[in-house]
Amino acid sequence: MEVCGKMREFHYFSLVVFSTTILQIGLLASYSNAQTVALKPRSQPGNAVDRPVTRRDQLYAEIQADYDLFRQHADLLKKVVRLAKPTVVHLESYRTEAFDGRFGSQPTIEEAGSGIIIELNHEYFVITNRHVIAQTSLENIKVRLNDGRFLQPLKTWTDPDTDVAVIRIRGDNLPAAHLGNSDELEIGEFVVAVGSPFGLSHSVTHGIISAKGRRDLELGSEAVRLQDFLQTDAAINPGNSGGPLLNMRGEVIGINTAIASNSGGNEGVSFAIPIKLVMFVAQQLIVHGEVSHAYLGVQLDSEYTMEKATRLGLDRLRGALVKGVTPRSPAFFANLRINDLITTYDGILVEDDDHLVNLVSLTPINETVEIDVVRNEKLVQLTVKVANRRHFESANR
DSSP, X not given: OEEOOOOOXXXXXXXXXXXXXXXXXXXXXXXXXXXXXXXXXXXXXXXXSOBOOBHHHHHHHHHHHHHHHHHHHHHHHHHHHHHHGGGEEEEEEEEEOOOOSSSSSOOEEXXXXXXXXXXXXXXXXXXXXXXXXXXXXXXXXXXXXTTSOEEOOOEEEXXXXXXXXXXXXXXXXXXXXXXXXXXXXXXXXXXXXXXXXXXXXXXXXXXXXXXXXXXXXXXXXXXXXXXXXXXXXXXXXXXXXXXXXXXXXXXXXXXXXXXXXXXXXXOSOEEEEEHHHHHHHHHHHHHHSSOOOEEOOEEXXXXXXXXXXXXXXXXXXXXXXXXXXXXXXXXXHTTOXXXXXEXXXXXXXXXXXXXXXXXXXXXOTTOEEEEEEXXXXXXXXXXXXXXXXXXXXXXXX
């Protein structure tokens, strides 16, 4: 798994040749199968005698009609790009590694990425990935706008659990991005990615949502504890980190974060953090300077299998199986028990352990939620008031 950083090596792909070959094959097949049909004759220049319209002529006419629909999609795509590009920034950060005296100078680490301008409470911020600016001082972070201006960051916040970072900026006539609802996304929807692959700022690629809820990714050397990635086939490469993934309404629905690659370049499997998770983290960082997550107080069975699900009366593997309850925790007071299978949380079907962890972590602290559990092959409904995870973690130290 590659986190989208900065690289100096370029790779060329023969996508245009591949597409042209397919088009040529289709046209040759249509030509070889051309048949005369009883349609209105068409005169040919220089011919005194009209000839019947062939199937190939009809196909050409159909293409011209269908092209109008295709052009509408292309025009929409161009409008989305025009709306989004001014809100995307190019980021560069520089830091030096620890110097142990064995070398002549301290090695400098350079990172390049992207970010998105947002507005909160009449102030402007850039949201990006933590790994783009991690361990970098303010004076070593460069923010370049689409119009070529450079802005000096005023303050930064980062959250290692989600790889989200926020930069406070100030400037004249700053454009803010429109934010969408990542919960409403469906697999197959068209999306647009904007960023700075290989340092080529404000590059645009296009694709679809390939999957949702990816939670078991190994991202570089640092663990990202809370994962709920969107997967897309839009081309994302080193330098795209922190840039927006947009829907076709021009709304940001994620920030591009990582790629699955054997070569270090795009291979059609890329990942973005949903904007709902990004903003949950960003708002807390801006207001409180840190992120607080909710706490339920259960230990989950990582060896929960289809065999166990069948014994509980389920026809497929789903939910999260409780194997322990923390004393005096929200789960304890809600009467959750060992061997309870949590199937829904706050009205959302629980897919697995990681899904439940994410759902709890994104719940506002002290909020009351409904939980459905399967207990002794019967459905039981419980109510739980989640607490602050930090309080329980500090008590256990």
